[in-house]
Amino acid sequence: MNELMIGNYAIARGFVEAGLEIAAAYPGTPSSEILPGIVEFSKRENAEIHCEWSVNERVAYEVAYGAALYGKKAACMMKQVGLNVAFPAFYNFKHHEIKGSFVIVSCDDPGPQSSQTEQDTRMLCTFMDVTCFDPSSPKEAADVAYFALRLSFETKRPIVIRPTHRVSHSREAVPLYRPGKRRVRLKEGLISKGKTAKLGIVASGMSFSVAIDVLTELNLIRMIPVYKVLRVHPLDTKVKEFAQSLQKVLILEETDAVIEAKLNDSKRVYGRLNGFLSGAGELTYDVIKEAITSLCRDSGIEVQNEIDYALEDLSKTINIVPRPPKLCSGCPHRACFYAMREAFPEAIFPGDIGCYTLGIPLGAVDTVVDMGGSVSLASGFYNVFSKENRNIPILASLGDSTFFHACLPAIYDARKKNKKFILVILDNGTTAMTGMQPTPQTGITAKGEKSRSISIEATLRALGIENIRIVDPYDIPFVINTIKEAHHHLQKGEGPFAIISRRECLLLSKRRFEVKIDLEEVCTGCKRCIRYFDCPSLEFDEKEKKVKINRDLCVQCGNCLYVCPAKRKRLDSL
């Protein structure tokens, strides 16, 4: 029986069929759907699998590792930068023998599409000598997950699966088996023979699948031999033999040059290390097509590839509305960011990672480093400013999930050293950016059952923070006043000062409001709302030189009324 699913669900399916007993994860795109997949398949198969969202990746790693040490079949899931958070455990225990099995799924993000950086998990596995698989499709990812959990049990060593987002978020029909009965078909080696010895391809992951399609299009599938690598580390010695049998070898892999570096053959090998392909970015269809075409021509292999660039050139000359991601219409974060900028436009705004990174265009996020970085950076800024006797307000922002994930030691540290900055916790009650996973405050488990809720304010108090205010971000004047008071207080009192901006995520609640939005009537065309509020429901009509409300998107929260100078005047006089 087949079922249509994305790669992340396919991985979950493979695990459940292989008898997984414990799963722990922290959500992060592109990995977030694996744990919900395990929850779903465990219910369907009536399998007893303990599933939990951990507070961060290191905890997820260690929870699974502990269970594996004891003899259970365990797995943990995260995105590539999440593995950095789990690095101490990953590094220290790479060669410890386990009694059960332990598989780490770390999803990479070539491009990157939803991360700050590209980072190659395979590189880390090579460096640390941990077995690593690089699946090329959802179907294969299911087989790899099944196989890896069993292999780990046999070898007593941790195993890493590294899918890229094109595997995690591809959708195809995946065969389902009863638990323990999966027919695994792992393909590695010379997949497509090819007549010529002039040029061959070594490819892994999604790049392999794309290469096959490109060769089919160019009518070269019977001409150029293709070697598929599934296990990147340890690399089969046959890859080297294959490369040595050819005059030129093109290496297609994402994101770093891992296989290429292992082949260590700068004369015949073409890839990212020798500069033939760009050292970063996704290997798209077009990149691969051009690479193959150009090497074919160099090698005297006939190839028909007439690319029509005219449409692409044309689309660059026409006026297309830019569409960077934005906070949703009515997002409580937007209101809070607006208030922060209004209160102290001259402030420095250390920011963090989540939906609220989108505070950048609102002028209320200046720095984004890693999860929790907002707090420690604010501490650092304070050190410098106070030494230079400069009274620059510091407004650090972070989300509720990030608060628990990475901020507690930093907050405690800042409190102990009396760092004077304002900590704005944007609390929308969920991990919104990655798909509404619960936070410790939500009090719901990964399986949707009730559990203990940990309060942010109680945690802050326990960390020694005495000054805590809870505000409704929709009350913009009140938030502005609270921020000003906090700054005033910090002149004499102790720091940091915490403001919890609390209102539910609108994606979750799907709420709409009933405030009358009549901006169009008073609009003078000043564009202040567009510049400083950046709501997707506000559109500027260049012909009429007036703002227009997109009524389909608008949730009628009324926050934009504070932003419009014409409207605000009236509000102030009320």
Add this chain to the structure above:
Amino acid sequence: MRSKGLSIEIICAGIGGRGVLLASTLLIDSAVRKNVYAIGSDEYGMSQRGGSVISQVKIGNVKSPIVGKGRADILLGFEESEFLRNVSYLKKKGIGIVNTNKSEIDRKVTDALKERSVRLYLLDADEIARREGLFLASNMAVLGFLSSLGIEPLTYENLKEAIIYRLQGKMLEGNLKVFENGYRKGLEILK
């Protein structure tokens, strides 16, 4: 289950949070349910935050879900500017369907597409969806319109079956209506 000979490559281009992924899933469904191989690649992450989203679908004798420039048989523009942004994916003699309330889109693009014998259809899918009180269902109107072209396996019957399989209750009822109205609009234009 590779299907020898047949190959259709589709780009679904739109804005985050407005059903691009559902539309592409339905396209894959309608093929897979007829035992035709299909694979798609979704882009998400910040996709729910109103950014540009494209979903690629390949049906038939293919291995990867990734579409090259100038390779798409069909470009579904769930929003006009997203259609324009991705127009370079369209192949010669391909099909473009654009959700727009205008009677014509950028002249230069229209001319270039005509030169390449692309069949271009403009459709006010938002209006069709809004008439059923479902602003977010314009994707269904676009799919309905596509189904009126009768391209195997993306036919009216197959897509409808896929919608019934995927959606439930009230959602199904409304979406199906929009889909059918899109289909009828297609039949009208094609007459």
